[in-house]
Amino acid sequence: MNLTLKIWRQAGPRAKGEVVTYPVTDISPDMSFLEMLDVLNEQLTARGEEPIAFDSDCREGICGMCGLMISGKAHGPEVTTTCQLHMRSFHDGDEITVEPWRADAFPVIKDLVVDREAFDRIIQAGGFISANTGAAPEAHSVPVPKPKADRSFMAAACIGCGACVAACPNASGMLFLGAKITHLGELPQGQPERDARVVAMVNQHDHEGFGGCTNIGECSLACPKEIPQDVINQLNQDLRRALSHGL
Amino acid sequence: MTQQTSGLIHGLYAEGEPIQDTKAPPGPVADRWNTRKFEAALVNPANRRKLSVIIVGTGLAGGAAAATLGEAGYHVKSFCYQDSPRRAHSIAAQGGINAAKNYKEDGDSVFRLFYDTVKGGDYRSRESNVYRLAEVSANIIDQCVAQGVPFAREYGGLLDNRSFGGVQVSRTFYARGQTGQQLLIGAYQALERQIAAGTVEMFSRHDMLEVIVADGRARGIIARDLVTGEIETHLADAVVLATGGYGNVFFLSTNAMGSNVTATWRAHRKGAYFGNPCYTQIHPTCIPVAGEHQSKLTLMSESLRNDGRIWVPKRAEDCDKDPRQIPEEDRDYYLERIYPSFGNLVPRDIASRAAKNVCDEGRGVGPKVGDFRRGVYLDFTDALRRMSKEAVAEKYGNLLDMYQQITGENPYEVPMRIYPAVHYTMGGLWVDYDLQSSIPGLFVAGEANFSDHGANRLGASALMQGLADGYFVLPNTIRDYLAKGPFQKLDESDESVVEAKASVDARLARLLEINGDRTVDSFHRELGNIMWEYCGMERSEEGLLKGIDLIRALRDEFWRNVRVLGAADTLNQSLERAGRVADFLELGELMCIDALHRRESCGGHFRAESQTEDGEALRHDDEFAYVAAWEWGGDNGGAPILHKEDLVYEAVEMKQRSYK
Numbered sequence: 001m002n003l004t005l006k007i008w009r010q011a012g013p014r015a016k017g018e019v020v021t022y023p024v025t026d027i028s029p030d031m032s033f034l035e036m037l038d039v040l041n042e043q044l045t046a047r048g049e050e051p052i053a054f055d056s057d058c059r060e061g062i063c064g065m066c067g068l069m070i071s072g073k074a075h076g077p078e079v080t081t082t083c084q085l086h087m088r089s090f091h092d093g094d095e096i097t098v099e100p101w102r103a104d105a106f107p108v109i110k111d112l113v114v115d116r117e118a119f120d121r122i123i124q125a126g127g128f129i130s131a132n133t134g135a136a137p138e139a140h141s142v143p144v145p146k147p148k149a150d151r152s153f154m155a156a157a158c159i160g161c162g163a164c165v166a167a168c169p170n171a172s173g174m175l176f177l178g179a180k181i182t183h184l185g186e187l188p189q190g191q192p193e194r195d196a197r198v199v200a201m202v203n204q205h206d207h208e209g210f211g212g213c214t215n216i217g218e219c220s221l222a223c224p225k226e227i228p229q230d231v232i233n234q235l236n237q238d239l240r241r242a243l244s245h246g247l
Numbered sequence: 248m249t250q251q252t253s254g255l256i257h258g259l260y261a262e263g264e265p266i267q268d269t270k271a272p273p274g275p276v277a278d279r280w281n282t283r284k285f286e287a288a289l290v291n292p293a294n295r296r297k298l299s300v301i302i303v304g305t306g307l308a309g310g311a312a313a314a315t316l317g318e319a320g321y322h323v324k325s326f327c328y329q330d331s332p333r334r335a336h337s338i339a340a341q342g343g344i345n346a347a348k349n350y351k352e353d354g355d356s357v358f359r360l361f362y363d364t365v366k367g368g369d370y371r372s373r374e375s376n377v378y379r380l381a382e383v384s385a386n387i388i389d390q391c392v393a394q395g396v397p398f399a400r401e402y403g404g405l406l407d408n409r410s411f412g413g414v415q416v417s418r419t420f421y422a423r424g425q426t427g428q429q430l431l432i433g434a435y436q437a438l439e440r441q442i443a444a445g446t447v448e449m450f451s452r453h454d455m456l457e458v459i460v461a462d463g464r465a466r467g468i469i470a471r472d473l474v475t476g477e478i479e480t481h482l483a484d485a486v487v488l489a490t491g492g493y494g495n496v497f498f499l500s501t502n503a504m505g506s507n508v509t510a511t512w513r514a515h516r517k518g519a520y521f522g523n524p525c526y527t528q529i530h531p532t533c534i535p536v537a538g539e540h541q542s543k544l545t546l547m548s549e550s551l552r553n554d555g556r557i558w559v560p561k562r563a564e565d566c567d568k569d570p571r572q573i574p575e576e577d578r579d580y581y582l583e584r585i586y587p588s589f590g591n592l593v594p595r596d597i598a599s600r601a602a603k604n605v606c607d608e609g610r611g612v613g614p615k616v617g618d619f620r621r622g623v624y625l626d627f628t629d630a631l632r633r634m635s636k637e638a639v640a641e642k643y644g645n646l647l648d649m650y651q652q653i654t655g656e657n658p659y660e661v662p663m664r665i666y667p668a669v670h671y672t673m674g675g676l677w678v679d680y681d682l683q684s685s686i687p688g689l690f691v692a693g694e695a696n697f698s699d700h701g702a703n704r705l706g707a708s709a710l711m712q713g714l715a716d717g718y719f720v721l722p723n724t725i726r727d728y729l730a731k732g733p734f735q736k737l738d739e740s741d742e743s744v745v746e747a748k749a750s751v752d753a754r755l756a757r758l759l760e761i762n763g764d765r766t767v768d769s770f771h772r773e774l775g776n777i778m779w780e781y782c783g784m785e786r787s788e789e790g791l792l793k794g795i796d797l798i799r800a801l802r803d804e805f806w807r808n809v810r811v812l813g814a815a816d817t818l819n820q821s822l823e824r825a826g827r828v829a830d831f832l833e834l835g836e837l838m839c840i841d842a843l844h845r846r847e848s849c850g851g852h853f854r855a856e857s858q859t860e861d862g863e864a865l866r867h868d869d870e871f872a873y874v875a876a877w878e879w880g881g882d883n884g885g886a887p888i889l890h891k892e893d894l895v896y897e898a899v900e901m902k903q904r905s906y907k
Contacts, residue, residue: 012817030537030655038768039540045766045821050813053820055330058503059543061649062428063334084652109474110818117451120331124443128436129395133315133718134386136393140350143404153397153422156429160333187395 001027001092005040007052008099010108029088033076034059034066036087054112059083061224064159067166068112069099074163074222081161081224101162103171105209116162118208119176125204126197127180129189148186155182157225167222170211175219177205178231181238195242202239255886259840266876266890270680271375276898280379283680284723288730295320298729299483301468303455303510305332307710308693309489310434311717317441319722324481325438326450326470328505333435336491336503337713340427341548341646342411343419344710346384351408355416357381362899364708367413367594368701369850369866370901373894375680376698383719384711388420390718394433398422411706412549413594419707424548424646430710454823455510456751458486458517458689461743464734465689469751473823476816478751480739484732485688485725488514489717492672492694494527496831496838498775500669501533501546507827508834511676511695519684520876520890522677522697524834525842528704528851529784530670531598534653535613535622544668545653548646549706552591554630557582559623563609570624570662581605589906596703596850597906599667603784613664626662667784671709673700673851677876681724682716690725692716697874702850755815758825763808767825770805774798774835782839787855791843795836802832837877837887844889847871868901
C-alpha cells in the first residue's frame with residue numbers, strides 16, 4: 001500500500017518543530033507501524049537526510065518504550081502498543097499524522113522521542129514495598145485471596161508507556177498512578193505503607209506538572225494493557241482514607 | 248597476556264594455558280556456597296559508603312544487584328540505555344521462574360533442580376555454580392512475594408505452579424504470560440526506592456562504550472549520554488556488567504532491538520575472556536517470519552506446550568490445506584511420537600531441531616518465505632475441548648491475543664504456527680565462582696556471563712539466574728573484593744582514563760567520517776543472515792569456514808562504506824546502532840571460530856558431523872568437556888587464544904541425554 005505520512009520533526013528540546021510530509025510506497029499490511037518507519041528511515045538515510053528519531057525496544061508490546069500519537073490517537077487506531085500496531089489497520093492512500101506524546105510533563109527530546117522520567121520519580125516517591133533483600137518471610141506465610149491477587153495483577157500490568165497521559169485532555173497521570181496504588185494496595189504486603197504511599201505519589205504527580213483527573217476516561221480507552229478506570233477510584237479512596245488518618 | 252603454547256590452528260586461533268576457577272571451595276557441592284559466604288571478607292557498614300560500584304544494565308541481574316548493594320550502603324551508579332530502568336529486556340520473559348520449593352510435593356528438591364539444569368545444559372555448565380543457583384532459588388520467590396510481585400495464586404491464597412520443558416515436576420512460578428515484566432518491576436521498584444534514598448545514582452539513556460582498566464583492575468567506564476552525546480567518565484572501586492545476551496548478532500531474534508554486545512565485547516578487548524560464544528539457544532515456539540522487512544521475532548511462551556499439541560501433516564501434499572480439514576490420522580504429532588515420555592515438553596534444543604527437521608523434509612506449514620515453509624502447528628483444539636475456552640483464556644489468554652495481533656489469525660479457531668528462533672545466548676564473559684571475570688574488579692551477572700546454563704538453557708531458568716546473581720550471589724561475592732578497597736584514588740588525568748576516552752572519541756569520529764553508501768541496518772541484516780545460515784541451529788566445518796570469510800569481508804566493507812548521518816553531540820540513533828553493529832561484526836567471527844573448534848553436538852550447538860544413527864546430537868565428553876574461554880588476540884589482527892577450563896562432575900554422572 002502507499003501512504004502519506006505527516007511527521008513531527010524537531011531537532012532538539014528547544015528547537016522549533018514542524019510537520020514534514022513523507023510519501024511511502026510498497027508498504028506490506030504485515031509490517032508493524034515501527035517497521036514501516038524503519039523502511040522510511042532507510043530511504044531517508046539513502047537520500048542523505050537524517051532519519052527520524054523514535055523510541056522502541058522490545059517490539060513485542062511489553063517494554064513500554066514506544067509511543068506515538070498516530071492521527072490524534074495514542075498508539076494509533078487499535079488498543080495496543082505502537083510496535084504491535086500493524087499496517088493492516090490502515091488503508092491504501094491513507095494520510096497519517098505522527099506526533100510525539102503531548103504533555104508538559106513529557107518534554108520532547110528530539111523528533112518523536114520524549115522524556116518520561118517523571119514516571120520514575122513518581123515511583124521513587126513511594127511506588128514500592130520496602131523489603132530489604134534476604135530478609136523476606138517464606139512466601140506461603142502470607143496467603144493472598146485469589147480475587148485480590150488477580151486485581152493486583154490486572155493493575156500491575158501497566159507498562160508505563162504514557163499513553164494515558166498523552167490521551168488525556170488534562171495530561172493527567174492518574175491512570176498510571178492509580179494502577180500502582182491498586183497493584184500494591186490489594187496485597188497484604190502493601191498495607192504498612194499504604195497511606196504514606198498514596199500521599200507522596202500524588203504530591204509528586206502534581207509537582208511534575210501532570211494535570212488532574214476529571215473523569216473523562218480517554219486514558220483507559222487508550223491504555224494498551226486495558227487498565228480500567230476504576231483504579232483511579234481506588235486512588236481517590238486511598239487518598240481520602242490517608243487524609244482522614246491525618247497524613 | 249598468556250603465552251601461546253602452539254602455533255595457529257586452522258590458521259584461525261591458538262591454544263593457550265588452561266584456566267580454572269579458583270574461588271569455588273572444595274568439598275561436597277551442597278556445602279560450597281555456605282563455605283564461600285563464610286570465607287568472604289566482610290565490610291563494616293560505616294565503611295561501605297566509602298566504596299563505590301558501577302553497575303551497567305538494569306534488568307533482573309543489574310537492577311537487583313544495584314538495589315541490593317545500594318540498600319547495603321555502598322555507593323552505586325546504575326546505567327541503562329533505555330529511558331527508564333523498567334524497560335530492560337528481562338521484561339519480555341513470559342513463562343515463569345523456577346524454584347525448588349516443592350510446593351506440589353511431586354518429588355522436587357534443590358538437588359533435582361540442580362540435576363535437571365546440569366542435564367538440560369548437556370553437561371557443559373559448572374556444577375558448583377548450578378548447585379548454588381538451585382539453592383538460592385527458593386529465596387528468590389520469598390523476596391519477590393515480599394516486594395509485591397503478583398504471582399498466580401490458587402483459591403486458597405497460596406502460590407500456583409506449572410511445569411516447563413525438560414522437567415517432570417511443577418516448579419515454575421508465573422504471573423500469567425508476563426512473569427519477566429512482574430519480576431522486573433519488583434526489582435525496578437526496589438531500585439527506585441534506593442534512588443530516592445540516595446544510595447543509587449541512576450543514569451538512563453546512557454551507553455557504556457569502554458571499560459577503564461588501571462593497574463590491572465577495572466576501575467570505571469566511559470559512557471555516552473545518548474541525549475546530549477556527551478562522553479562521560481565514571482570511576483568506581485568495582486564494575487559490574489549485567490548487560491544481557493548478544494542474540495541480536497543474528498539481527499532477527501527475540502531480543503529487544505537495543506540489546507547488544509558492546510559492554511561485554513569492549514571488556515573482552517580489554518582482557519576479559521569470552522566463554523563459549525557459540526552457545527546460542529534457539530527457542531522452539533516463536534511466531535514464524537512473515538516478510539523481508541521484519542525487524543524482530545516474537546516468542547510465544549514455552550508454557551503453551553503444556554496444553555498445546557505440536558504437529559505437521561504426515562504428507563507434504565497436505566501442507567497447504569486448512570489445518571482444520573486435515574483429519575487426525577493424517578497428522579504427525581512428531582514430538583509425542585519420537586519422545587513419548589516427555590512429548591511436547593522436551594527441552595528447547597530437542598524441540599527446535601525436530602521442528603527444523605520436519606520442515607526440511609518438506610512438511611512445514613504456513614506461507615512460503617522464499618520457496619520454503621517454515622512453520623509447525625501448535626494446536627489448542629484438544630485443550631479447548633478438555634478445559635473450556637474460559638480456562639484456556641485464563642491460563643494463556645494474553646499470549647493467544649498477542650499471536651492474533653501479530654498474525655491476524657485467531658488461535659482459538661485456527662491452530663497457531665510456530666518456528667524456532669534465536670532467543671538466548673548461554674555464552675558470555677567467563678567468570679569464576681565469585682562472578683568475577685578475568686579482569687580483577689570486573690564482575691559479570693545474568694545472561695552476560697557464561698556460567699550456569701551450559702550448552703542449552705532450560706525454560707524458566709534465565710529469570711532465576713538473573714535474580715539469583717543480582718539479589719543473592721553478587722552482593723556476597725563482590726563484598727570480598729570490595730573489602731580490599733577503597734583502591735587508590737584515580738582521577739581523569741590518569742593514563743588509563745585518557746586512553747579509554749580517546750579511543751571512544753576516535754571510534755565515534757571514524758564512524759561519522761566514513762559517509763559511505765550503505766545503512767547500518769543493511770550491514771546488520773547481512774551479518775544476521777550469515778550467522779543464521781552458517782552458525783545457527785546446525786553447523787558444519789565447511790559452512791563455518793565460509794561464514795568466517797564472509798564476515799571478514801563484510802566487516803571490511805562496513806568500515807569503508809557505512810553511512811552514518813548526523814552528529815555525535817546530539818541524540819543520534821544511527822550512530823548508536825553503528826557502534827553496536829561494529830562490535831557484532833567482531834563477535835560473529837569469534838562465534839564461528841568457537842563453533843568450528845567444538846567438533847561435537849551438544850545443546851544449542853548441533854554439529855552436522857557429530858550425530859547418532861537416528862540423527863540425535865552426539866557429544867564427545869572425552870574431548871570437549873570443557874569451557875572454551877577465549878582471550879582477545881590483540882588489535883592488530885592477532886588470532887584469539889583458547890583457554891580450556893575442564894569441567895569436573897562429582898555430584899552427577901555425565902550421561903548421554905535421552906528424552907525418549
